[in-house]
Amino acid sequence: MINPINTVKICHAFCKGFWKHLMTKGIEHPLHLVPIIFGSSVIGPSHEKKNIKCQDACCYELLNHGIGVIVVSDGLGSVKNSDIGATEAVNAAVNKIKEIFNTKGIEGAHLDNIVENAVFYARQILEQKADELQCNLQDLACTIIVVVIYQDTVSVGHIGDGAVVAKIKDKLKIISYPGESEYVNEVVPLTSKDWDKHLRISGSSEIECLAVFTDGCQKAGLKKMENIWKPYNGFFDPLFLYAKEIKNIKEAKQDIINLLISEKMSKNSEDDKTFVIAVLKN
Amino acid sequence: MTDLAKIIDIANPEESKVAVVLLLDNSGSMSENDKINQLNKGLKTFKEDIIENDLARKRVEVAIITFGDEVKIIHDFSSIEQFEPPYLKTDGLTPMGDAILKAFELIEERKEKYRKSGINYYRPWIFMITDGEPTDMEPGDKQWETIKKLVHIGEEEKKFLFFSVAVNPANMEILNELSLPDRPPVKLKITKFKELFKWLSDSLISVSSSKVGEQVALPSIGWAEISI
Numbered sequence: 001m002i003n004p005i006n007t008v009k010i011c012h013a014f015c016k017g018f019w020k021h022l023m024t025k026g027i028e029h030p031l032h033l034v035p036i037i038f039g040s041s042v043i044g045p046s047h048e049k050k051n052i053k054c055q056d057a058c059c060y061e062l063l064n065h066g067i068g069v070i071v072v073s074d075g076l077g078s079v080k081n082s083d084i085g086a087t088e089a090v091n092a093a094v095n096k097i098k099e100i101f102n103t104k105g106i107e108g109a110h111l112d113n114i115v116e117n118a119v120f121y122a123r124q125i126l127e128q129k130a131d132e133l134q135c136n137l138q139d140l141a142c143t144i145i146v147v148v149i150y151q152d153t154v155s156v157g158h159i160g161d162g163a164v165v166a167k168i169k170d171k172l173k174i175i176s177y178p179g180e181s182e183y184v185n186e187v188v189p190l191t192s193k194d195w196d197k198h199l200r201i202s203g204s205s206e207i208e209c210l211a212v213f214t215d216g217c218q219k220a221g222l223k224k225m226e227n228i229w230k231p232y233n234g235f236f237d238p239l240f241l242y243a244k245e246i247k248n249i250k251e252a253k254q255d256i257i258n259l260l261i262s263e264k265m266s267k268n269s270e271d272d273k274t275f276v277i278a279v280l281k282n
Numbered sequence: 283m284t285d286l287a288k289i290i291d292i293a294n295p296e297e298s299k300v301a302v303v304l305l306l307d308n309s310g311s312m313s314e315n316d317k318i319n320q321l322n323k324g325l326k327t328f329k330e331d332i333i334e335n336d337l338a339r340k341r342v343e344v345a346i347i348t349f350g351d352e353v354k355i356i357h358d359f360s361s362i363e364q365f366e367p368p369y370l371k372t373d374g375l376t377p378m379g380d381a382i383l384k385a386f387e388l389i390e391e392r393k394e395k396y397r398k399s400g401i402n403y404y405r406p407w408i409f410m411i412t413d414g415e416p417t418d419m420e421p422g423d424k425q426w427e428t429i430k431k432l433v434h435i436g437e438e439e440k441k442f443l444f445f446s447v448a449v450n451p452a453n454m455e456i457l458n459e460l461s462l463p464d465r466p467p468v469k470l471k472i473t474k475f476k477e478l479f480k481w482l483s484d485s486l487i488s489v490s491s492s493k494v495g496e497q498v499a500l501p502s503i504g505w506a507e508i509s510i
Contacts, residue, residue, distance in 0.1 A: 077492065184402040185489075219292070219294040220292045221293055223294055224294075224400045225398070226397065232291070232293030234290065234293065238290050242284060242286065251283055256286070258283075258286065259287050270337075
């Protein structure tokens with residue numbers, strides 16, 4: 001489904017340049033303006049023990065007109081350069097989205113097309129990187145979730161596991177599900193041959209809050225009963241409630257980092273973890 | 283600062299599981315050359331090794347089916363801590379076909395249980411040790427075709443991993459035909475049961491600690507007569 005946003009009245013007054021100006025003056029992101037985005041990637045205990053780099057990566061930015069972009073990626077297991085793959089993929093996707101909005105503006109923009117383009121571009125950049133490093137494309141294997149937010153509407157482009165969960169009218173909803181695989185150690189990455197067949201585009205509106213996360217947080221936030229994924233209220237409700245009330249975005253980011261490296265989360269998954277929250281409505 | 287770990291609950295605190303069915307030949311011929319005693323000792327080694335590893339202890343689940351006088355589930359799936367290595371006795375023929383069929387059923391039931399309970403799982407293992415040839419089927423008959431198809435399709439569709447280990451004087455030709463070309467049967471040196479079970483526990487330890495997308499390299503086989 002295409003999300004036509006060209007008919008939506010642009011009501012956001014601030015732009016990235018203005019926000020950057022505030023930041024350089026040491027002024028925090030104005031929290032009365034949405035979306036508010038914060039989160040991080042952290043290394044998992046198993047990689048820390050083995051002295052392996054964090055293979056998760058995330059990048060998020062606020063663009064003009066109150067557009068928010070979040071991209072997360074999970075570099076695959078023992079693949080030697082998957083940390084590079086994940087970092088390259090998130091940066092490429094964010095850059096592509098910025099380029100599209102910079103050249104075409106928001107008028108006539110279709111969020112679904114934009115996230116799709118961003119995923120295609122990330123794949124292209126990985127191919128170039130593999131040539132540059134003279135390694136196999138598979139050595140850069142990673143998943144990707146690209147999220148574009150405009151007002152209370154989002155579009156998601158997704159390959160692999162991890163998920164996007166949103167709060168809509170006081171109910172939790174999975175906007176983008178983990179890719180289907182029977183076994184816990186299997187996934188189709190962005191670098192696979194038939195990656196484009198596995199690209200899933202989804203979207204939703206009337207969103208209050210959303211969370212974008214990699215596989216390392218999947219067991220904490222989702223339950224799979226009778227083959228159906230369900231978001232877990234015990235996990236998301238307190239986090240979304242907290243997100244709506246934050247006073248300082250730097251502290252909020254640190255709170256997320258502390259959560260991800262906590263014993264409770266580490267015990268649940270020894271993998272690297274990425275968790276990014278966006279508040280779309282105050 | 284807010285301690286978010288204190289305010290959240292975890293959706294799925296269960297460990298992911300790797301299920302292994304040991305399919306063990308306890309036909310009369312296994313009493314020769316101390317084979318059954320070595321097999322019994324090997325089962326104890328297997329438990330001791332798995333239990334020593336923190337992750338594997340929580341993740342490996344084992345079941346045992348014997349085939350000799352009859353096909354019998356002598357130990358249904360349990361955690362390794364609840365697994366009491368049995369003392370196997372020998373008797374009877376080699377109803378390998380029915381035993382493999384039973385292993386398929388057990389694996390499918392276990393997967394269904396995992397799915398219903400929302401437990402993540404790895405691809406299950408069927409690990410067969412035999413010193414003979416099937417007495418309930420032969421190449422070309424209906425049972426043979428059914429079993430061979432189940433093994434081959436099961437492997438191709440990634441329903442399980444099927445390993446077969448041949449102890450002298452097992453019929454290698456038949457086992458070769460039953461197995462997939464890229465996972466052929468391996469002939470065990472008669473005195474290397476302990477090493478065989480050590481390899482099995484090390485392999486399961488590697489698998490149970492693997493993460494998404496990880497290609498698991500199994501340890502090299504030091505217990506085989508011929509390295510394949």
